[in-house]
Amino acid sequence: MxxxxxxxxxxxxxxxxxxxxxxxxxxxxxxxxxxxxxxxxxxxxxxxxxxxxxxxxxxxxxxxxxxxxxxxxxxxxxxxxxxxxxxxxxxxxxxxxxxxxxxxxxxxxxxxxxxxxxxxxxxxxxxxxxxxxxxxxxxxxxxxxxxxxxxxxxxxxxxxxxxxxxxxxxxFKLPAIYHKTVLTQGLGESYLSELISDWEDSLATDNIKLAYLPSPGMVRLRLSTKGNDEKKLRSTVDKKIEELKVLIAEYIYGYEIYGEEKESLEQMVGRLLRNKKKTLSTAESCTGGYISHLITTVPGSSNYYIGSIISYSYGVKEKELGVSKQLLEKHGAVSQPVVEQMAKAIREKYKTDYSIAASGVAGPGGGTDEKPVGTVWIAIATTDKVVSQKFLFGKDRQRNIHKTAAAALNMLRKELEESSFAL
The missing domain is CATH 3.40.980.10 (MoaB/Mog-like domain)
Structure with missing residues (x-):
């Protein structure tokens, strides 16, 4: 129809x-x-x-x-x-x-x-x-x-x-239409397409269509099929998703079923923190508070989110987060040592269980040969460790901010799910 x-x-x-x-x-x-x-x-x-x-x-x-x-x-x-x-x-x-x-x-x-x-x-x-x-x-x-x-x-x-x-x-006699969307973060659309090319080709056998739905920082993969037996449709799609997980499990952070309530990355992080009764703080530089904004769009975020410092300048990083002048001069603000120190400092300052820190070159200016526009370091601090990762995004300032926030929340999600307290 x-x-x-x-x-x-x-x-x-x-x-x-x-x-x-x-x-x-x-x-x-x-x-x-x-x-x-x-x-x-x-x-x-x-x-x-x-x-x-x-x-x-x-x-x-x-x-x-x-x-x-x-x-x-x-x-x-x-x-x-x-x-x-x-x-x-x-x-x-x-x-x-x-x-x-x-x-x-x-x-x-x-x-x-x-x-x-x-x-x-x-x-x-x-x-x-x-x-x-x-x-x-x-x-x-x-x-x-x-x-x-x-x-x-x-x-x-x-x-x-x-x-x-x-x-x-x-x-009219209408067929059942079933859509399920796989939420991924950390791979661009073209690279993701190459990685799952053979799997994508196999979908036609089961009358499943795949759509790539990219947005800053993430790519959604929507699987769609139709027929008379919705239970069978669900089973067929779920089987193909299990095959997909073998290829890209580390990049999948969730799923959406068409017509059912959706859960954003910030909602997912909030749910995990709330269930574990853990708290969070953030120290932001290049994102200028956007990570905090996403976190606080979730109703009830005051139960787990304590606060943030937007440490845009060297002076604020030194004064509010205790990042040493020597560290900043030696490595620069966009570096692993500095972002890890930011994460540790904000967690200790606000006495939270977890913290996020991000520092990068959002653009369009400020890039160098060593650290071009789009270079970002993100760190997650817990009570017993700090993990950090370097990203190289694109040239667009707004997209870089959005991608950084998505990457930071996804790193925290992984830590929450992989911790010994994971539910």
């Missing part, structure tokens, strides 16, 4: 707003066994909309349209759908009563322009809107389904979840 999504509105095409509706609809459809073939955006223009509808019906079984259902003159979707299906408008009393109720909730009377919201194409079925005044519309035409929804996100989301998806499931 294939679907296509069409968003209508000049505001999307000029970049005034970001189309988040399509992502939500595509996610919901995929979770329920409908594959999205294409997503497109068109202007508030009758001819453009008609052409998009004609093209979509050749590719998809279900066409979902959002936007253009307001009461003003530039909202032309209803009129265009009337033309497309060669029908006329009718006045729908149920829709009108919904509009009356919405206005009454604000202590207002329905205006003449809003009364027009109850005018809908003669041949459509109504999708009621309990959060706004624009109804949704469902059209059955020659074995295809056309669904028109308002562009207001919270209105559209409620209608999709409560009415559209149940009706699609009732009308």
């Amino acid at each position: 294939l679907a296509e999504i069409i968003t209508i509105g000049d505001e999307i095409l000029i970049g005034q707003i970001v189309d988040t509706n399509s992502a939500f609809i595509a996610t919901l459809l995929n979770m329920n066994g409908v594959s999205v073939k294409q997503i497109s955006s068109v202007s508030d223009n009758r001819e453009h909309i008609l052409k998009a509808l004609d093209e979509a019906k050749e590719r998809a079984d279900i066409i979902i349209i959002t936007g253009g259902l307001g009461p003003t003159k530039d909202d032309i979707t209803k009129k265009t759908l009337c033309d497309y299906f060669k029908t006329t408008m009718r006045f729908d009393e149920t829709v009108y009563q919904d509009v009356v109720n919405i206005f009454a909730s604000y202590g207002k009377d329905v205006t003449p322009i809003n009364r027009k919201q109850a005018e809908v194409p003669e041949i459509c079925s109504i999708i009621r809107n309990y959060n706004g005044t624009a109804p949704g519309m469902w059209f059955d035409a020659n074995g295809k389904v056309f669904i028109s929804l308002p562009g207001v996100p919270y209105e559209m989301k409620a209608m999709m979840q409560e009415q559209v998806i149940p009706k699609i499931k009732k009308q």
Whole structure:
């Protein structure tokens, strides 16, 4: 079963707003066994909309349209759908009563322009809107389904979840679609691809598709398959992931199952610290507090995160962390001895069980032949040891900061999982 999504509105095409509706609809459809073939955006223009509808019906079984259902003159979707299906408008009393109720909730009377919201194409079925005044519309035409929804996100989301998806499931026999994502850190996309090339080739035998989803500091590998037996699909994907672990186990830090709650790297670290009743502190240089920011985005982080020192200058490293001037002059701030001293000092200063320290050349300037832009040292200190690692990232400052934070959290995760207290 294939679907296509069409968003209508000049505001999307000029970049005034970001189309988040399509992502939500595509996610919901995929979770329920409908594959999205294409997503497109068109202007508030009758001819453009008609052409998009004609093209979509050749590719998809279900066409979902959002936007253009307001009461003003530039909202032309209803009129265009009337033309497309060669029908006329009718006045729908149920829709009108919904509009009356919405206005009454604000202590207002329905205006003449809003009364027009109850005018809908003669041949459509109504999708009621309990959060706004624009109804949704469902059209059955020659074995295809056309669904028109308002562009207001919270209105559209409620209608999709409560009415559209149940009706699609009732009308069509849908396969199960299963996605599982392997979360990796420490390998770039191209190197990772070379490393698992033979394994990737073997996926076709089991009708599994692989997608690489890179982001700063990590690469997500999404495995997707479909069929009639979800239990069997899960088993097949899990078997292939076990084969993958033989190749890259040290780079895998977690998994995501489509439609289930996701756990970020910072959430995972927080869970491990919380379960072990351990505490954490950080000393940051090149990241300027970004590691601390990620850690504190997790609700309840105050239970395990004590604090941080942003030691951007030599002076702060010396004064606040006790890094000796001689050490800084001999090795430089971006070095193994200095970052290890930073990690030990912050852990002792705040009396925590673990600490993270990071120092690097974020760029775009400041690099040398010996330490080019993207050079970063990260250290993790525990009560009985310090481990450190050198990284060489790229030239982009912001990406280097994000990659450093991801690498630091992943190093801490490994220490937490490998410790004798691992649960």
